[in-house]
Amino acid sequence: MAYSKELLDHYENPKNVGSMDKESEQVGTGLVGAPACGDVMKLQIKVNNKGVIEDAKFKTFGCGSAIASSSLITEWVKGKNLDEAHSIKNTEIANHLALPPVKIHCSILAEDAIKAAIDDYKKKNRKNT
Amino acid sequence: MKKLKNIYFDYQATTPVDPRVLKKMMPYFGEIYGNPHSRNHSFGWEAEEGVEVAREHVAKIINANPKEIIFTSGATESNNLALKGVSEFYGDKKNHIITCVTEHKCVLESCRHLAGKGFEVTYLPVQSNGLISLDELKKSITDKTLIVSIMGVHNEIGVIQPLEEIGNICRSNNIFFHTDCAQAIGKIPLDVDKMNIDLMSISGHKIYAPKGVGALYIRRKPRVRISSMISGGGQERGMRSGTLSPALCVGLGEACNIYTNEMEKENRTLTKYKEMMLEGIRKSCPDVYLNGSEEARVPGNLNLSFAYVEGESLMMGIKDLAVSSGSACTSASLEPSYVLKALGVEEELAHTSLRIGFGRFTTENEIKYATDVIVKEVKRLRELSPLWEMAQEGVDISKIKWAHH
Ligand SMILES: Cc1ncc(COP(=O)(O)O)c(C=O)c1O
Numbered sequence: 001m002a003y004s005k006e007l008l009d010h011y012e013n014p015k016n017v018g019s020m021d022k023e024s025e026q027v028g029t030g031l032v033g034a035p036a037c038g039d040v041m042k043l044q045i046k047v048n049n050k051g052v053i054e055d056a057k058f059k060t061f062g063c064g065s066a067i068a069s070s071s072l073i074t075e076w077v078k079g080k081n082l083d084e085a086h087s088i089k090n091t092e093i094a095n096h097l098a099l100p101p102v103k104i105h106c107s108i109l110a111e112d113a114i115k116a117a118i119d120d121y122k123k124k125n126r127k128n129t
Numbered sequence: 130m131k132k133l134k135n136i137y138f139d140y141q142a143t144t145p146v147d148p149r150v151l152k153k154m155m156p157y158f159g160e161i162y163g164n165p166h167s168r169n170h171s172f173g174w175e176a177e178e179g180v181e182v183a184r185e186h187v188a189k190i191i192n193a194n195p196k197e198i199i200f201t202s203g204a205t206e207s208n209n210l211a212l213k214g215v216s217e218f219y220g221d222k223k224n225h226i227i228t229c230v231t232e233h234k235c236v237l238e239s240c241r242h243l244a245g246k247g248f249e250v251t252y253l254p255v256q257s258n259g260l261i262s263l264d265e266l267k268k269s270i271t272d273k274t275l276i277v278s279i280m281g282v283h284n285e286i287g288v289i290q291p292l293e294e295i296g297n298i299c300r301s302n303n304i305f306f307h308t309d310c311a312q313a314i315g316k317i318p319l320d321v322d323k324m325n326i327d328l329m330s331i332s333g334h335k336i337y338a339p340k341g342v343g344a345l346y347i348r349r350k351p352r353v354r355i356s357s358m359i360s361g362g363g364q365e366r367g368m369r370s371g372t373l374s375p376a377l378c379v380g381l382g383e384a385c386n387i388y389t390n391e392m393e394k395e396n397r398t399l400t401k402y403k404e405m406m407l408e409g410i411r412k413s414c415p416d417v418y419l420n421g422s423e424e425a426r427v428p429g430n431l432n433l434s435f436a437y438v439e440g441e442s443l444m445m446g447i448k449d450l451a452v453s454s455g456s457a458c459t460s461a462s463l464e465p466s467y468v469l470k471a472l473g474v475e476e477e478l479a480h481t482s483l484r485i486g487f488g489r490f491t492t493e494n495e496i497k498y499a500t501d502v503i504v505k506e507v508k509r510l511r512e513l514s515p516l517w518e519m520a521q522e523g524v525d526i527s528k529i530k531w532a533h534h
Pocket of ligand 1: 141142202203204205206233235280282283284309311312331332333334341342343
């Protein structure tokens with residue numbers, strides 16, 4: 001399969017690999033996918049008191065397209081507020097990385113992961129107010 | 130270590146033609162152009178001579194008589210002819226076939242075809258080491274059992290089935306024993322008499338001969354009859370019509386001849402390579418599992434699961450090594466391999482599997498380089514893997530409720 005330059009770059013030099021303290025009030029964690037299906041994404045966001053995503057980290061078990069999709073979305077969400085981040089569409093990721101049709105599900109998973117992380121953050125912070 | 134480009138590690142998919150084989154073949158593409166079936170002149174005789182010498186070489190490596198060898202286009206055709214040919218000939222007397230869930234698709238599909246024609250087919254399971262259970266085999270035999278088909282060496286996981294024991298069971302129950310030995314020729318000693326084999330399929334391109342040629346061994350004493358699948362001039366004792374390609378037959382013959390002389394030496398080298406690579410990987414990476422029996426296997430096949438690292442991403446990372454993925458995620462289907470599934474390898478581990486195959490032209494330097502590259506990439510991808518992180522934190526991944534999609 002021929003992959004785009006963007007995809008290969010994110011695969012070879014992924015951005016924002018790592019983990020944040022999932023117990024922290026400021027951190028929202030999304031864990032999506034399943035090992036038996038061949039992909040699992042963990043995506044974390046750190047939100048400041050203005051509601052802006054200050055930092056994002058990921059770890060992904062999956063094919064090169066899954067790794068690249070998660071790396072790309074962590075780049076995109078940084079500096080965005082929660083609503084903006086929530087509205088990122090998988091098609092934007094798929095287009096940017098030129099994902100082949102059989103790999104579109106990787107971009108869907110990345111969209112699911114960011115939404116799950118935002119939900120987690122909101123749930124945590126609703127309880128405290 | 131110096132970076133190497135494009136190294137071939139897929140010797141189970143196919144092998145390059147050995148230059149010695151090619152050299153023997155060349156005259157048959159040129160000056161020796163007669164039809165080997167022409168009986169009236171020297172052009173035909175010369176071509177026939179080449180074919181018959183080749184037949185002797187093929188017979189010799191399995192301790193058969195040359196009259197028991199017919200040439201085909203490959204193991205796919207041989208497997209089809211063996212199963213369908215025997216079933217058609219004897220089908221009105223016995224109608225039960227026993228095979229195994231991990232057989233090659235051409236055996237499974239032939240059986241499925243025969244099931245559609247009214248044959249009963251039993252698919253034996255395999256144990257976690259990839260081998261069939263002889264007790265299961267004995268238990269599945271009925272007085273209607275016509276033929277048992279079990280391959281010698283597995284293409285995906287490299288395990289060696291107990292052919293002699295299976296042959297004994299078949300012979301004492303008056304059942305034909307067919308074995309697909311596409312991956313076994315030149316890898317393990319084969320003796321059709323000692324192993325009571327009645328039919329054996331052989332492929333050229335797995336043993337350094339060209340693609341498009343193979344052979345089928347068909348026992349003469351006690352005689353095994355088959356119905357032919359291709360109608361025509363009655364070549365190959367009426368069992369496979371069509372003009373033979375002397376060049377291809379000569380290639381297959383020479384490939385067998387080389388193995389008759391060099392199998393032991395080659396196996397020693399490949400065993401050394403296998404140990405180097407396996408130890409090298411295991412020393413640096415925990416949680417790497419060998420699929421299929423560690424003892425009953427050929428040395429040139431390492432089917433490994435690298436837990437917590439998805440196979441396709443690993444293949445991308447080691448892109449200069451031409452290996453094959455056990456996860457099959459590269460193909461349109463996202464299903465992991467039916468073979469690993471049959472072994473009971475959990476789906477999540479099946480997704481982390483690679484088949485690394487090496488052979489005659491692999492060098493020690495390539496093995497060392499590949500080991501280094503694999504270790505480095507597995508470590509890198511594990512640092513990226515949330516599953517690896519959880520495992521290190523002591524989280525039991527199987528206890529998590531995953532949302533299956
Ligand atoms: C075990 C086994 N059987 C049969 C075949 C088919 O052989 P051929 O390509 O010669 O038709 C192969 C190779 O793909 C094989 O590995």
